[in-house]
Amino acid sequence: MKKYxxxxxxxxxxLVAGAPAQAQHSEARIALESTINQVxxxxxxxxxxxxxxxxxxxxxxxxxxxxxxxxDELSQxxxxxxxxxxxxxxxxxxxxxxxxxxxxxxxxxxxxxNGGKVSYVKEAPLGSSGDQLQINTTVILPDxxxxxxxxxxxxxxxxxxxxxIEGVSMVQxxxxxxxxxxxxxxxxxxxxxxxxKALQTQNTQK
Amino acid sequence: MAKTMRLFxxxxxxxxxxxxxxxxxxxYGYYDEDGIYHEISDPLEGWNRAVFAFNDFVITYIxxxxxxxxxxxxxxxxxxGISNFFHNLRTPxxxxxxxFQGKLDEAGRELGRFxxxxxxxxxxxxxxxxxxxxxxxxxxxxxxxxxxxxxxxxEGVYIxxxxxxxxxxxxxxxxxxxxxxxxxxxxxxxxxxxxIRAVEIxxxxxxxxxxxxxxxxxxxxxxxxxxxxxIQNRRYRISE
Numbered sequence: 546m547k548k549y550x551x552x553x554x555x556x557x558x559x560l561v562a563g564a565p566a567q568a569q570h571s572e573a574r575i576a577l578e579s580t581i582n583q584v585x586x587x588x589x590x591x592x593x594x595x596x597x598x599x600x601x602x603x604x605x606x607x608x609x610x611x612x613x614x615x616x617d618e619l620s621q622x623x624x625x626x627x628x629x630x631x632x633x634x635x636x637x638x639x640x641x642x643x644x645x646x647x648x649x650x651x652x653x654x655x656x657x658x659n660g661g662k663v664s665y666v667k668e669a670p671l672g673s674s675g676d677q678l679q680i681n682t683t684v685i686l687p688d689x690x691x692x693x694x695x696x697x698x699x700x701x702x703x704x705x706x707x708x709x710i711e712g713v714s715m716v717q718x719x720x721x722x723x724x725x726x727x728x729x730x731x732x733x734x735x736x737x738x739x740x741x742k743a744l745q746t747q748n749t750q751k
Numbered sequence: 752m753a754k755t756m757r758l759f760x761x762x763x764x765x766x767x768x769x770x771x772x773x774x775x776x777x778x779y780g781y782y783d784e785d786g787i788y789h790e791i792s793d794p795l796e797g798w799n800r801a802v803f804a805f806n807d808f809v810i811t812y813i814x815x816x817x818x819x820x821x822x823x824x825x826x827x828x829x830x831x832g833i834s835n836f837f838h839n840l841r842t843p844x845x846x847x848x849x850x851f852q853g854k855l856d857e858a859g860r861e862l863g864r865f866x867x868x869x870x871x872x873x874x875x876x877x878x879x880x881x882x883x884x885x886x887x888x889x890x891x892x893x894x895x896x897x898x899x900x901x902x903x904x905x906e907g908v909y910i911x912x913x914x915x916x917x918x919x920x921x922x923x924x925x926x927x928x929x930x931x932x933x934x935x936x937x938x939x940x941x942x943x944x945x946x947i948r949a950v951e952i953x954x955x956x957x958x959x960x961x962x963x964x965x966x967x968x969x970x971x972x973x974x975x976x977x978x979x980x981x982i983q984n985r986r987y988r989i990s991e
Contacts, residue, residue: 650969690890712987713980721979722972738971746969 550651550708551588573678574668576703577695580613603652610651615704616644622706623719624735627727635732642736645743663693671696793978799911803974806916810963818956832876833954839868839875841892844932848893852901857889864888891988895932896925900989909978916959917981 570578587606592598620640621628631639666681676699684691696707707716726735793799822830842865849858864880872879880886891897899921900906907920918926930936935951938944963977970976 646969689888692890711984712990713983717983718966718976718979722970722975725972725975742969742971 571668571678573697573699573703574680577613577680577697577705580609583609607648607652611644611648613705614647615698615700615706616640616647618698618700618704618706619643619647619716622716623723624727625720625724627724627732631732635736639732639736639739642739642743646739646746649743649746666692793909795908795910799909799978800974802911802913803977805913806911807967807973809914810960814956814960817953818960821953822957830954830957833950835868835872835878836875837951837954839865839872840934841929843934844895844929845889845893847932848895848898851898852893854893857893860886860889891991894925895928896922896985897989899925899928900985906982906985909982916963917977919982919985922985 584606587593587602587609590602593602617640620636620643623643624631624639628636663682663684666683668678668680671677671679677696679694679696681692681694684693691711694709695705696709697703698706707714709715723735726738825833842861846858846861846865849855849861863883863886864878865875867880867883867886868875868878871877878888881888904921906922910918910920910923912918912923915926935944935947938947966977966980967973
């Protein structure tokens with residue numbers, strides 16, 4: 546999982562580097578690539594492999610990635626039909642907890658960064674509203690190739706709202722878990738579980 | 752006569768169980784953002800959760816220590832050789848699956864890789880074919896379950912098997928099919944066969960444990976995470 550995330554980001558960076566002469570890319574792709582370029586610049590630094598300086602590098606990476614993801618959108622999509630039964634306060638707290646969890650999880654992934662190659666496959670609109678699209682990439686690791694697709698939505702700017710790795714959608718996977726929890730418990734329990742997991746993930750990385 | 756009856760009953764069972772998959776189960780379905788309803792059949796949830804817990808125990812206390820020991824003792828090139836050897840040996844499964852899905856290019860590539868690697872790669876130990884243009888490793892390891900899926904056979908209910916892990920009705924039949932296409936099945940004496948199987952299992956532990964951890968570690972409900980990931984991944988691999 547970690548390797549895949551790294552290579553997904555790497556690949557998108559290489560997309561920019563590898564296609565200077567291509568026709569103008571969509572705003573969405575430009576937003577994605579710019580974020581990934583910044584992430585890559587951080588990951589390329591030798592400090593990543595130094596146990597002391599690593600924390601600062603990962604924190605900067607965290608800060609960059611957080612801007613590309615819209616956590617309200619993610620929270621709403623993963624909680625699904627049950628969102629309307631959450632109070633405003635619960636929605637806010639859930640969003641924060643989920644943000645912590647994702648941040649911890651994906652930051653963990655970058656620690657194993659070791660290089661890789663990614664190729665851009667295609668970009669296609671989703672639905673007919675014109676504000677959603679999907680960018681397909683392939684991450685080429687030493688032992689296998691992994692298809693990684695990004696779904697993006699336009700709000701005040703372009704955001705990623707789902708990452709699909711080998712056909713498994715992150716949003717759908719979390720949704721199946723959250724629905725399973727909410728079937729028998731109330732929103733407070735879900736928020737508590739997410740917070741607990743975020744903390745646990747953070748602790749294993751430090 | 753008895754054999755034919757048994758075969759018929761098996762097929763009837765398969766068809767009737769996969770028919771269950773087409774009935775939406777309110778408890779286990781969900782609506783995606785386009786408002787389309789997806790159903791995930793899990794009427795065996797009680798059994799599945801128990802087996803999942805058992806498998807988790809096996810992975811944590813048996814599989815991981817064995818795999819760690821194997822990795823510690825065995826030089827990397829030997830691990831790669833063993834891995835290549837078994838991957839090569841399972842070519843008949845992938846070849847048949849690709850062929851009967853109409854994926855003739857991929858089937859040809861599997862066959863080509865098998866021939867080159869067996870001869871030039873010392874019985875499959877070395878993957879020389881990856882350097883040959885047109886014989887690079889394939890993106891997906893096709894199996895009989897995927898072949899059945901491509902034929903339109905529904906996945907049927909979700910089942911978790913002890914040791915084998917997540918599956919469904921169709922993929923379980925696929926595993927049986929793979930068993931009969933696996934050359935190791937036909938090796939005798941049984942001591943040799945079981946010995947080879949043991950090595951085969953140790954070899955695939957690394958990949959299996961990584962895949963398991965990738966899904967289960969970040970999950971707040973590991974059972975649901977695994978079920979969902981398995982089903983999504985299978986549907987995707989069949990569609991490709």
